[in-house]
Amino acid sequence: MKYNLKNNNLDELISLAQKGDMEALEEIIRRQQKNVFATLYYLDAKPDEIMDLTQEILFKVAKNIKKLKNPRTFKSWLNQIIINQFYDTLRKKQKTIKKVCLDNDEEKIKFEIPDFASNPYQRIIDKELEKAIKNSIHKLPDPFKAAIIMRELQGLSYEEIARATNSNIGTVKSRIARARLKLQEYLKPYIS
Amino acid sequence: MLKGNLTCEDISRLIIPYIDDKLTTNKRNRVAMHLRNCPFCMEKYRIIKTLLDSIKNKHLERAKKFRQYRLLSAYCDNEVSSHTKEKIESSLALSCELVQRTLKINSLRKALNQTFENKFANLELGLEKKVIERLKNENIFYKIRKFFLP
Ligand SMILES: [Zn+2]
Numbered sequence: 182m183k184y185n186l187k188n189n190n191l192d193e194l195i196s197l198a199q200k201g202d203m204e205a206l207e208e209i210i211r212r213q214q215k216n217v218f219a220t221l222y223y224l225d226a227k228p229d230e231i232m233d234l235t236q237e238i239l240f241k242v243a244k245n246i247k248k249l250k251n252p253r254t255f256k257s258w259l260n261q262i263i264i265n266q267f268y269d270t271l272r273k274k275q276k277t278i279k280k281v282c283l284d285n286d287e288e289k290i291k292f293e294i295p296d297f298a299s300n301p302y303q304r305i306i307d308k309e310l311e312k313a314i315k316n317s318i319h320k321l322p323d324p325f326k327a328a329i330i331m332r333e334l335q336g337l338s339y340e341e342i343a344r345a346t347n348s349n350i351g352t353v354k355s356r357i358a359r360a361r362l363k364l365q366e367y368l369k370p371y372i373s
Numbered sequence: 374m375l376k377g378n379l380t381c382e383d384i385s386r387l388i389i390p391y392i393d394d395k396l397t398t399n400k401r402n403r404v405a406m407h408l409r410n411c412p413f414c415m416e417k418y419r420i421i422k423t424l425l426d427s428i429k430n431k432h433l434e435r436a437k438k439f440r441q442y443r444l445l446s447a448y449c450d451n452e453v454s455s456h457t458k459e460k461i462e463s464s465l466a467l468s469c470e471l472v473q474r475t476l477k478i479n480s481l482r483k484a485l486n487q488t489f490e491n492k493f494a495n496l497e498l499g500l501e502k503k504v505i506e507r508l509k510n511e512n513i514f515y516k517i518r519k520f521f522l523p
Contacts, residue, residue: 203505211501219493232498239504244511311488332450333485339452354452358443365481372477372484 195252206246210239216335217263223330224267225319238266256337257344264327264345310371317367321360328353329360379407384414392422442474449478 186194186208197205218235226234241262249258318326327346331337337345339353346353365372379387384407390396391404408415447453448461465471 203509206508207501207505210504214498214500215493215496218496218498219489235498236500236503239500240507243504243508307488307491310484311492314485314488329485333482334489339447339450354443354447357450358439358446361446361478361481362439362442364485365477368481368484372480 191255192252195246195249195255198246199249199252206243209246210243213242213259214239217259219334220260220263220330221267223315223318223334224263224326226267230270234266234270238263241266254341254344256335257341260327260331260335260337260342260345261347268323313368313371314364317364320367321363325356325360325363328356329364332357379403381407381411381414384408384411385417388414388418388421389425392418392425441471445471445475446478449475449482 186197186205189197189205189208191209191212194205194209198209214235217238218231221231221234221238242259245262249255318329321329324346328342331342331345332339339350339357342353342357343350384404387396387400387404391401394401396404408418444453444457444461448458453461465475
């Protein structure tokens with residue numbers, strides 16, 4: 182890197198990137214990729230597609246960053262792209278599945294993200310909990326799922342979530358509360 | 374239709390609209406009159422009324438409970454006005470149950486946040502170079518195309 186962008190905040194990076202600074206753009210992508218990947222993971226993206234999907238979304242971000250009017254709304258905008266891309270892919274695939282195969286026992290690809298907790302016992306407990314959380318989130322209805330992921334995984338405000346999902350704050354409030362009630366129920370054995 | 378006195382059969386049809394107060398004044402009065410004079414229909418009315426009331430109450434109770442939970446959930450996210458926050462905090466001081474519920478929301482949040490953080494802490498994707506590369510290639514492609522196909 183020509184100069185150090187690591188200390189710039191997101192707003193600064195965005196306005197640089199919008200002026201055509203490729204290094205700033207690269208730094209934005211570098212910072213956001215994990216978020217995008219994790220969000221897709223909890224939205225229940227297919228293991229063999231999650232990397233491609235992540236890359237596709239990041240590419241859209243890179244390509245369209247100049248169209249973002251207010252850098253402050255970046256997070257909502259990013260999540261709009263994630264959700265649209267995710268559900269578009271899902272819809273297209275459902276169509277092709279209907280057309281192509283009735284008895285295709287496609288091999289399920291095992292997909293585990295290695296975990297790095299240091300203590301082996303803690304690791305086992307964490308793994309159990311992680312699995313339970315992942316399965317519980319996957320079970321949620323789509324709007325609840327998206328809202329709780331944006332809130333808890335990405336730390337978006339209610340206003341940002343409302344903007345990303347094209348709904349109002351009252352709806353976001355309800356969705357998050359409903360998601361939490363369901364998760365509390367599903368995760369009862371794990372959480373005191 | 375429904376001229377003269379109402380029969381018990383008429384009442385079976387009208388009993389629910391009567392309870393829901395969906396009848397015209399005239400019809401309502403006639404149903405009431407029949408009920409006063411017919412112990413059989415009166416009994417039926419009482420049973421249905423009790424049943425509907427208890428369903429309605431359960432609904433109201435559930436809705437009220439959810440509204441409260443929704444408020445606590447927003448409070449845990451620091452997404453309530455300072456006025457509401459004060460109100461919630463003074464209720465919390467008075468109710469163990471509310472405190473319990475708030476604690477549960479917070480332990481869920483903590484479990485989720487920690488899990489998310491640990492899960493992806495050391496994940497290295499390294500997609501930034503690929504994405505930028507692809508963007509540059511696409512830009513070059515467009516420039517070439519523009520040059521040849523004005
Ligand atoms: Zn009668």
